[in-house]
Amino acid sequence: MASLSELSLRNRLFMARYRYRALDPVPFARPRKPLQEARVALVTTGGVYLPSQDPFDCAMKGGDPSFREIPSEADVETLGIAHKSDAFDQTGFQSDRNLGFPLDRLREMAARGEIGALSPRALSFMGSITAPGRLVKETAPAATALFEADGVDVALLVPL
């Protein structure tokens, strides 16, 4: 388990003072069908983007709350990474995108029948959002609407 003590002093001081947004009450949807029949979508906060897309705006105050749609047949090794956080070691993710964007692993699980299907698009956010107002009001609902349109039953979220 990682702990806050791994972080730099500056990051620790920020996080000690930061007031996290808590889900209250915690919404809880039961899976609609067994995993072997479910359509699964992937969400990462690793800030990955296709070479044809605009990268995220790492200089935006409070963090860039936008997301990129990544087709599920994308070659993960060609994706750019915009996440500029200095809070963690990025070398592992740079060398293997599946560490935080496990599209290949989910494709394999779908091929073996462990999950019903992989949804047609994954979504990529940038993690370092300290002012999540627009995320909560605009981009998370927009992302949810895309997944509803795709008939997604289960979403897997991986933080980076």
Add this chain to the structure above:
Amino acid sequence: MCHQTVGLIAGELERRGIATTSVTALEEITKKVRTPRALAVPYALGYPLGKPGDPELQTRILRAAFALLEAPGPPPVLADFTEAWSRNVP
């Protein structure tokens, strides 16, 4: 901050009826945000699925994360990743 972002997106998805599961390397923050379902992994920040170039480990972690969908609740559901989780799955 990425762990708060994951929790808030998961909250929106769950509110609209899409079940979520997730991985966390920072249990302290996941507890504060009250992410609906999260698997706590014993790896450093930046390594949510364990090791680069280790697809078998990555798959075992994903299976354990998906297994949380069967937890009865109440939310938030937070469990530690142990290798025992994945042994029952073919």
